[in-house]
Amino acid sequence: MIQSMTGFGKHVVQLPSKKITVELKSLNSKNLDINARIPQAYREKELEIRKMIADSLVRGKVDLGLYVEITGEDTTAEVNEGVVRKYMNQLSNIAKGDDLKLMEIALRMPDTLKTDKDDIDEAEYKAIKDAVKKALLEIGSFRSEEGKVLEKDFVDRLKTLNDLLKKVDALDPERLGTIRERLERAVSELEVEVDANRFEQELIYYLEKYDITEEKVRLTNHLNYFETTLHSKDSNGKKLGFIAQEIGREINTIGSKANYAPMQQLVVQMKDELEKIKEQMLNVL
Template sequence: MIQSMTGFGKSITQLPSKKISVEIKSLNSKNLDVNARIPSQYREKELQLRNIIGKSLVRGKVDFSLFVDITGEETSASVNKGVVANYMKQLSAIVPGNETELLRMAVKMPDAVTTEREEIDEAEFKAIENAVIEALEEINTFRKDEGKALEKDLSFRVNNIDKLLKEVIKIDPERVDAVKERLRKGIADLKENVDENRFEQELVYYIEKFDITEEKVRLENHLSYFIESINSPDSNGKKLGFISQEMGREINTIGSKSNYAPMQQLVVQMKDELEKIKEQLLNVL
C-alpha cells in the first residue's frame, strides 16, 4: 500500500502550568529533510526528537514546530531590581520625568530582566514525546488517505497504458503490411527489374530491424510489476520511479521503431499517461 509524502499532524497537551503544542507538516522530497523549530531550553533534546520523527516519516521535507506556553503562575523570568533602579536613577539625571515613564524605559534596557535556565523535567519531556508521537500518528493517517487516492490514479494510468499497448499489438500486423507495401511501391517507382529472392531477403532484414516484439513483452512485464509493487505492503516511491523509467524506455523504442502513423499516435498517448504517472510518483513515499 503506497503512502503520500504530504501530510499534517497536530497535538496539544495541557500540563499543570504549561500548554504543549506540536505541529508537523511534510511535503515531497528525495530524502528526509527535517526543519525543527523548538524553544531554546529544549535544544539538548532536539536530536532525540529528530530521530523519532525520522523513524516514523522516513522521507520528505518535514517542518516540525514545538510551542510551549506558560499557563500557570510560575515563570523563569525575574526583574533585576538593582539594575532597574540604577537605570532609573541615570535616566532621571538626563531627562526628569515621573517614575512610571522612567520604569517603562528602564525595563527595556539590557539585563533589566533575567531568565533562569530551567532543567528539563523528565515527566515534562515524556509528555512532549507523547505529543510528538500523537502528531506523527495523525500525519501518517493523512499520508495513508492521500496514498489511497494516488494508488487509484496510478492504477488507472497504468491500465490506460495497458489498453493502448493492446491496441499497438492489434495493429502491428497492419504496420508490417504497410511497410512491405511501401517498399514494393518504392521499388516499382524506380522502374527497375528486381531479384525477388534478394528483395525478400532485404525485406525480412528490414522488418526484423523494426520488430517490436521484445519491447511489447518487456513493457507488459513492467506494467505487471508496477501494479504488483503498488499492492505490496510497503510504500516504495523510488522503486516505482525506477519501473516507470523502464516503461518509458520501452515506449520510446516502440515509437522509434513503429514507422507507422496510427501506432505513433498510440505511443504519444502512452507517453502522456506515463508523464502523469511520473508526476504523481514525486509525492509517493
Template sequence: MIQSMTGYGKHVIQLPTKKITVEIKSLNSKSLDLNARVPSSYREKELQIRNILSKSLTRGKIDFNLFIEMTGEATNSKVNEVVVKEYISQLKNVVNGDETELLKMAIRMPDSLKTEREEIDDNEFAEILIAVKEALKEINTYRSDEGAVLKQDFLERVATIESLLKEVLTIDASRIDNVKERLRTAVSELKEKVDENRFEQELIYYLEKYDITEEKVRLENHLNYFREAINSNDSNGKKLAFITQEIGREINTIGSKSNFAPMQQLVVQMKDELEKIKEQALNVL
C-alpha cells in the same frame, strides 16, 4: 501499501500551567530533510526528538515545531530589583517625577528583567514525547490516505497504458502491410528490374527491425511489476521511479520502430500517461 510524502500532523496537550503544541509538516524530497524548531529550554532534547521523527517518517522534507505557551501564573522571568532601583536612582538625578512613572521607565530599560533557565521537568518532557508520537500517528495516517489516492491514480493510468498497448498490437498487422506496400512502391518507382527472391529476403530483414514483440513482452512485464510494487507492504518511491524509467524505455522503442502514424499517435498517448505517473511517483515515500 504506498504512502505519500505529503502530510500534516498536530497534537495539543494542556498542562496545569502550560499548553504544549506539536506540529509536523512534510513535503516530497529525495531524502530525509528534517528541520526542527524547539524552545531553547529543550535544546538538549532535540537530538532525541529528531531520532524519533527520522525513524517514523524516513523520507521527505519535514518541518517540526514545538510550541510551549504559558497559561498559568508561573513564569521564569523575574524583575531584576537591583538594576531597576539603580535606574530609578539615576532617573531622579535627571528629572523630578512620580515614583510610578519612573518605575515604568526603568522597567523598560535593558536587563530590568532576568530570565532564569528552568531545569527540564521529566514529567513535562514525557508529555511532550506523547504529543510528538500522537502527531506522528496523525501525519502517517494523512500520508497513508494520500497514498491510497495515488495508488488508485497509478492503477488507472497503468490500465490505460495497457489498453493503448492492445490497440497498438491490433493495428500492428496493418502497419506491417503498410510498410511492405510503401517499400514495394518505392522499388517500383525505381523502374529497375529487381530479383524478387532477393527483394523478399531484404524485406524480411527490414521488417524484423520493425518487430515490436520483445518490447511488447517487456512492457507488459514492467507494468505488472509496477502493480506488484504498489501492492507490496513497503512504500518505495525510488523503486517505482526506476520501474517507470524501464516502462518509458520500452514505449520509446515502440515509438521509434512504429514508422506508422496511427501507432505513433497511440505511443504519444502512452507517453502522456507515463509522464503523469512519473510526476506523482516523485511524491511517494
C-alpha cells in the same frame, strides 16, 4: 500500500502550568529534511526528537513546531530592563514616539527576556515525547489516506496504458503490411530488374529492424511489475520511480520503431499518461 509524503499532524498537551503543542507538516523531498522550531529550553532534546521523527517518517521535507505556552503563574522568564531601556533610547533617537509604543517595539528585539535555565522536568519531557508520538500517528494516517488517492490514480493510468498497448498490438500487423507495401512500391518505381529472392531477404531483414515484439513483451512485464509493487506491503516510491523509467524506455523505443502514424499517435498518448504518473510519483514515500 503506498503512502504520500504530504501530511499534517498535531497534538496538544495541557500540563498544570503549561500548554504544549506539537505540529508536524511534511512535503515531498528526495531525502529526509527536518526543519525544527524548538524553544531554547528544549534544545538539548532536539536530536532525540529528530530521531523519533526520522524513524517514523523516513523521507520528506518535515517541519516540526514545538510551542510552549505558560498558562500558570510560574515562569522563569524576566524582562531584562537594562536591554529594553537601551533599545528604547536608540529608537527614540531614530524616530519620535510615546514610551509605550517604543517599549512595545523594544520588547520584540533580541535578549529582552532573561531566563534561568533549569533542567527539563522528566514528566514534562515525557509529555512532549507522547505528544510527538501522537502527532506522528496522525501524520502517518494522513499520509496513508493521501496514498490511497495516489494509488487509485496510478491504477487508473496503468489500465489506460494497458489498453493503449493492446491497441498498439492490434495495429502491428497492419503497420508491417503498410511498410512492406511502401517498400515494394518504391522498388517497383525504380523500373529496374530485381532478384525476387534477394529482395525478399532484404525485405525481411528490414522489417525485423521495425519489429516491436520484444518491446511489447517487456512493456507488459514492466506494467505488471509496477502494479505488483504498488500493492506491496511497504511504500516503495523510489522503486516505482525506477520501474517508471523502464516503462518510458520501452514506450520510446516503440515510438522510434513505429514508422506508422496511427501507432505513433497511440505512443504519444502513452507518453502523456506516463508523464502524469511520474508527476504523482514525486509525492510517493
